Amino acid sequence: GEDVEQSLFLSVREGDSSVINCTYTDSSSTYLYWYKQEPGAGLQLLTYIFSNMDMKQDQRLTVLLNKKDKHLSLRIADTQTGDSAIYFCAESPPLYGGATNKLIFGTGTLLAVQP
């Protein structure tokens, strides 16, 4: 099936690290993504990782990929109140011989940052 799973809610204190977890379904997905959605806004791509990588770091963001367990995580260092949003992981399975690159999103994790 096409179920990308995430925990629904995470609460952290400002300045702490946040870790958002995701389990995806298709081991042949070439790219895996993290998107951020603020209230009333569209989705913003935060970062992505190629499937042959284990880790990617981009400023305060660290993505870890465990292909064996099909587990993806996003770590946000020094979390700020402005990081409060819904975070979606997404996979892009190579369907239809590669002719489509639709994103399959998880249910989203609401990150609440307490001052």
Place this chain on the structure above:
Amino acid sequence: EAGVAQSPRYKIIEKRQSVAFWCNPISGHATLYWYQQILGQGPKLLIQFQNNGVVDDSQLPKDRFSAERLKGVDSTLKIQPAKLEDSAVYLCASSLFTSGKSYEQYFGPGTRLTVT
């Protein structure tokens, strides 16, 4: 660079009425997507265009939903007749590349549809 534009931002209709949404992708982006995001869920792809051709419409409820992308630029998504379960945010996205390459899908702000 201008982003993906969508209109209207909000729409309230009664069930069995029809509604249309409009999307203008980023200039030069050949690929355009329509996603449906029901409250509390992640977006789900409805249809993907490559230029003005349909690449994937496997999850589009074709008995009531239709979409077109004339001239390979702007796109419209129509629902006729609407049902209560169509209440959702409809997101349009565009990207430069398609399969085989890393790409970014740039999302518009969405149209929030409420069906009463």
